Amino acid sequence: MIRKINNNKRLVISHIDDIDGMGSVILANVFWNSEVDYILCTIPDIAEILKEIWFNYENIYICDLPLDSSAIDLIAGNNELKEKIKHFDHHASELENAQKYSFINEVVYINDKMTSGTELFYNYLLSLNKKCIINQDYFKEFVEATRCADVWDLNSPFINLGRALGTLHSILGPQAYISIFSSAKIQKHFIIDEMYLNIINSADNAKENYVNSxxxxxxxxxxxxxxxxxxxxxxxxxxxxxxxxxxxxxxxxxxxxxxxxxxxxxxxxxxxxxxxxxxxxxxxxxxxxxxxxxxxxxxxxxxxxxxxxxxxxxxxxx
Ligand SMILES: [Mn+2]
Structure with a gap:
């Protein structure tokens, strides 16, 4: 588990394992000018985290993570907590729970394409403010690259970019990945720095050897x-x-x-x-x-x- 807590009023709880989990944190940092705390974790951690700190926050965003039965019981039994939670997940196996509980938000497809936690959270942020800094091609491309790599959509023109992001995340780890893209210079199109591309290349070779073995x-x-x-x-x-x-x-x-x-x-x-x-x-x-x-x-x-x-x-x- 990774925690960055600075007594902000907003908390993002997101998936620690892949770039889709990172994407929501990066977008939150850019959108709220880093005035947001975050915790990266896996599904079984959510209930414990909420128990410990839910009362410190006005808004809690849970991204790219389904809610397990202990998290569901905890939220369902606490109206004040329920009001603070916004959930953004895309796992088809959880659709049944989403029908039972209003605070569970599972969306698997948008316009016939599999969506991702990052895309769902992105759309939510845009709905708050259409004129926000993230409403430009640079971030749309970042979101699409993250989505297609996460759901393995090989038809997307951004799949190579998405895979490069995945490799970079596995080399640098979550914190460095988040910090690089939360403060990257915004350009016309989303790009990865030349320096990182070289590292990604050599890592891709190592990956190929590993997969072959x-x-x-x-x-x-x-x-x-x-x-x-x-x-x-x-x-x-x-x-x-x-x-x-x-x-x-x-x-x-x-x-x-x-x-x-x-x-x-x-x-x-x-x-x-x-x-x-x-x-x-x-x-x-x-x-x-x-x-x-x-x-x-x-x-x-x-x-x-x-x-x-x-x-x-x-x-x-x-
Ligand atoms: Mn995902």
Whole structure:
């Protein structure tokens, strides 16, 4: 968890893991001239954070994070807190909760395109003030690059820019990434500084090597009635998942990536008739996500099946 608390009246709670989580914080910094506190975290942290500090804020924006049952119970039981919360998330697996609770805001598509936490929050900020500093091409392009990289929209002309942002985020980490783009010189179009582009290039080579080594170390096995490929890996989960999914597209239903360092699993797929958000929930109730990209945290519910896969994996390497 990363906290930047300066006794402001606004708090952004956003997703720590990727550039979509960073995007909302950057936009908030620019829009409110950095008069905003932020906390970067994952889903299970939200309830604890709210319990601890909700009363210090007038507005709390929760971005790119679904609300789990403890966060929902906490907010539903506290009218004053409920009034302060604005929620911006885009995970299809949570749509059912959004119908039950007015404070949950899940939008998956805008104009037939998958949206992102950053895009939803951007649209909200524009609705507050059309003449604001972020209503220009530079930020529209930043938002689109972030969106298409987050939802893996390969048809967007901004996909390479989005992927470059993803690489930069993984090299620099959240704080440096946020600070660079919160104070970057605004130009006609969104661009990444030459200096960073060189770093991104060499990191992309390292990424390619990593993905290739993951491709060579896959376990093919079964989960329920599905044929799956299991990877034990810790980096570049979407790239690893998609590379494996396309290599084995004729033999498997989806890819399971087990990240023991983060105690987290990711599911990636290529099939239209399989909803990985639902499958993630079948592993553990904390699971969720999109149809073709989902995940869950390893806990008591799923430890036996994960243990079985890890052992199978180890034996297959003997
Ligand atoms: Mn997202």
């Amino acid at each position: 993951c491709l060579e170390n896959v376990l093919l096995t079964n989960y329920q009635n599905y044929k799956i490929a299991v990877s034990l890996s810790e980096n570049y989960r979407s790239f690893v998942g998609n590379a494996i999914a396309s290599k084995y597209q004729d033999t498997i239903d989806f890819v399971l990536i087990i990240n023991l360092q983060k105690m987290k699993c990711s599911l990636r797929g290529v099939k239209d008739n399989i909803d990985l958000g639902e499958i993630a929930k079948s592993f553990a109730k904390n699971g969720g996500g999109h149809k073709k990209a989902a995940g869950f945290f390893i806990n008591a519910e799923c430890i036996d099946i994960i243990e079985k896969f890890v052992l199978e994996y180890i034996k297959s390497k003997k």
